[in-house]
Amino acid sequence: MSGGRAYRARRALAAIGLYAVLWADGTGAVEPAAGEPGRDVLATHVLVDYFYEPGCPECELVRHEILPVLENRLGGFYILRSHDMNAKSSVARLVAYQRALGIAANEPVSMFVDYRTAFCGIAAMRTGLVARVEQAAMARTDPAWAPPEPITVPVGAAETESIADRVREFALLAVIWGGLLDGINPCAISTLVFFMSMLGVAKIGGRGLLLVGIAFCGASFLTYTALGFGLLQVLHAFDGFPAVRSVIEGLMVLALVALAALSFRDAWRFARTGRADAVTLQLPDAVKQRIHRVMRTRMRTGNLVAGGLLVGATVTALESVCTGQVYVPTLVVVVRSGVSSARAWLYLLLYNAMFVAPLVVAFLLTYFGLRTQTLLKWSKRNVVASKVLLGGFFLGMAALIVVLKGGHP
Numbered sequence: 001m002s003g004g005r006a007y008r009a010r011r012a013l014a015a016i017g018l019y020a021v022l023w024a025d026g027t028g029a030v031e032p033a034a035g036e037p038g039r040d041v042l043a044t045h046v047l048v049d050y051f052y053e054p055g056c057p058e059c060e061l062v063r064h065e066i067l068p069v070l071e072n073r074l075g076g077f078y079i080l081r082s083h084d085m086n087a088k089s090s091v092a093r094l095v096a097y098q099r100a101l102g103i104a105a106n107e108p109v110s111m112f113v114d115y116r117t118a119f120c121g122i123a124a125m126r127t128g129l130v131a132r133v134e135q136a137a138m139a140r141t142d143p144a145w146a147p148p149e150p151i152t153v154p155v156g157a158a159e160t161e162s163i164a165d166r167v168r169e170f171a172l173l174a175v176i177w178g179g180l181l182d183g184i185n186p187c188a189i190s191t192l193v194f195f196m197s198m199l200g201v202a203k204i205g206g207r208g209l210l211l212v213g214i215a216f217c218g219a220s221f222l223t224y225t226a227l228g229f230g231l232l233q234v235l236h237a238f239d240g241f242p243a244v245r246s247v248i249e250g251l252m253v254l255a256l257v258a259l260a261a262l263s264f265r266d267a268w269r270f271a272r273t274g275r276a277d278a279v280t281l282q283l284p285d286a287v288k289q290r291i292h293r294v295m296r297t298r299m300r301t302g303n304l305v306a307g308g309l310l311v312g313a314t315v316t317a318l319e320s321v322c323t324g325q326v327y328v329p330t331l332v333v334v335v336r337s338g339v340s341s342a343r344a345w346l347y348l349l350l351y352n353a354m355f356v357a358p359l360v361v362a363f364l365l366t367y368f369g370l371r372t373q374t375l376l377k378w379s380k381r382n383v384v385a386s387k388v389l390l391g392g393f394f395l396g397m398a399a400l401i402v403v404l405k406g407g408h409p
Contacts, residue, residue, distance in 0.1 A: 037079060042114075042147040046078040046136040049112040051094050053085040056108040058122045066125050073130055077137040093153045100151045114148040171337040174400060175347045178330035179354025181393050184386055187282060187322035189379045191315060192359060195295055196366055206367075208304050213363030215308025221356045223316040228331060228348045235335040249332065249401055256329055256398035263391030267384045279383070282322065291315050326390070327351075329397040336401060 037047055048070075052059040070078070083090035097112050098104070107121035113132050119125045139145050182188070195216070199209060238245040262280050269278040276282070294314045320327070334347050362370075 036150045039147045041079070043140060046074075046133050046140075047114050047148070048078050048080050048133060049083060049093070049097070049115075050080055051083045051085060051090060051110045051112075053108060058108040061122050062109050062125065066122070066129065070130055070133065074133055074137060078133055089153075096151050096153045115151045116148055171333055171400075172347070172350075174330055174333050174397065175351045176354055177393065178326050178397075179351040180357065181386070181389055182323050182326040182351075183355045183358035184382070185323050185326065185390070186279070186379070186383055186386055187319055189358075190282075191288075191291055191319060192362055193379055194292060195311070195315075196362070198295055204304070209363070209367050211304045212308040213360075213367065215305045216312035217356050217359045217363065219309045219312030220316040220359060221352050223313045224320070224327070224355055225348060225352045227317070227320055228327065228352065231328065231331050232335065232344060232348060235331060236341075249336070252329055252332055253398045253401050256394045256401070259325055260391045260394035260398070263387045263394060267387035267391065270387065271384045274380075279387075284321070287318055287321055291318050294318070323355075326393065329394070329401070333397060333400050 037045070050062075052062065067080070070080075083093060085091060085094070094110065097110075097115070097118070100115075101112075101118050103118055103120065109120075109122060109125070111119045111125060111129060113119070113129070114136050117132050119129045119132070199205075199212065204212060238248065266279045270276075272278075291314075295311050330351060331348070334344050
C-alpha cells in the first residue's frame with residue numbers, strides 16, 4: 001500500500017481521529033479563533049482558507065505543487081489563511097464551513113475560497129482552485145460586487161459542542177463498519193468454516209443446506225440482537241450515574257487501546273509464522289470445543305431447521321466471548337452519541353444485519369458450489385488484514401468515545 005493510500009485509509013477509518021486528538025489534554029481548552037478579515041481587505045483580496053495536517057502526503061503536494069502556482073499567477077491578489085488541524089479552533093472552523101456548504105466528506109486537505117466555494121482534496125484543487133481564485137479576483141472589479149459574508153464559527157463551549165455534534169454523525173458509520181468487521185472476525189469465520197465442513201461431511205446440500213443456512217443466520221441475528229438489547233438497557237441504566245458512567249467509559253478506552261495493540265501484534269505474528277496459535281485474540285480452546293460439540297449434537301435432531309436454529313443461537317451466544325470485543329464498544333458509542341431510543345434500536349438492528357451479512361454470503365456461495373476448502377483458504381489469507389482492520393477500528397472507537405465524552409460532561 002502506497003504512503004498516500006495508507007494515509008487515506010487511516011483517515012477514512014477514523015475521520016473521527018481528526019477531532020479526537022483535540023481532547024488529549026482532557027481540559028477542553030479553547031484556542032483563540034483567528035479574526036475575520038475586514039470588508040475593506042476583502043474588497044481587494046480573495047480569501048483562501050487552507051486546512052491541512054502537518055506531514056500528510058497530500059499536504060506536501062499542496063505545498064510543492066498548488067501553492068507555488070497560486071502565488072505565481074495571483075500573488076498580491078489573495079490572502080492565504082492556513083489552519084493547522086492540530087488546533088481545536090481549526091477543527092471547529094472546518095466543521096462550520098462544512099455545514100454551511102453542505103459538505104459531508106473529509107479529505108486530508110481542503111481549501112475554501114471567499115467562504116463560498118470548497119475544494120476538498122488534491123484532485124479538486126488541481127482542476128479548479130486557481131481558476132476560481134482568479135474569477136473571484138476579477139469579480140471584485142465589478143461595481144455591483146459585494147464582499148462575501150463570513151461563516152459564523154462557534155467559540156468557547158459552543159465550539160466544543162459543535163465538534164462533538166459533528167463527531168456524532170460518525171456513530172452510524174461506526175455501527176455499519178463495526179457490524180461488518182464483527183461478521184468477518186476470525187472468531188466467527190473459523191466457527192463458520194467448521195460448521196460448513198461438518199455439513200459437507202454429513203452430505204447436507206441443496207435445499208437442506210439452504211434451510212440450515214436460513215435457520216442458522218436467522219437464529220444468529222435474533223440471538224445477537226437480544227444480547228445487544230440487554231446491553232443497551234444496562235448502558236442506559238448508567239445515564240443517571242455520571243461518575244460511574246465516566247469510569248466505565250475510561251476503562252473502555254483503555255481496553256480498546258489494549259485490544260488494538262493486541263490486534264496489531266496478532267497481525268504481525270501471524271504474518272511471520274502463519275500459525276493460528278500465534279494469535280492472542282481468538283476463542284479460548286474450551287469454548288471452541290464446546291461449540292464443536294454443540295454443532296455435532298444439535299444437528300442430530302433429524303430436523304434441519306430446528307438444528308440450524310439451535311446451533312445458530314447457541315454458537316452465537318458462545319462466540320460473543322470473542323465477538324463482543326467489537327459489539328460492546330459500538331453500543332457504548334451509540335448510547336454516548338445521544339441518539340433517541342428509537343434510533344438506538346434501529347442502529348442495533350442495522351449492526352446485526354451487517355454482522356450476519358458475511359454468514360449469508362458464505363451460505364449462498366456454498367449453496368452455489370463454493371468448496372469449504374476455498375473458504376478456509378480465504379479465511380487464512382485474510383487473517384492479517386482483518387486483524388489490522390480490527391486494530392484500527394478499536395483505536396477509532398476509543399477516539400470516538402473520548403470525543404463524545406469531551407462533548408458531554
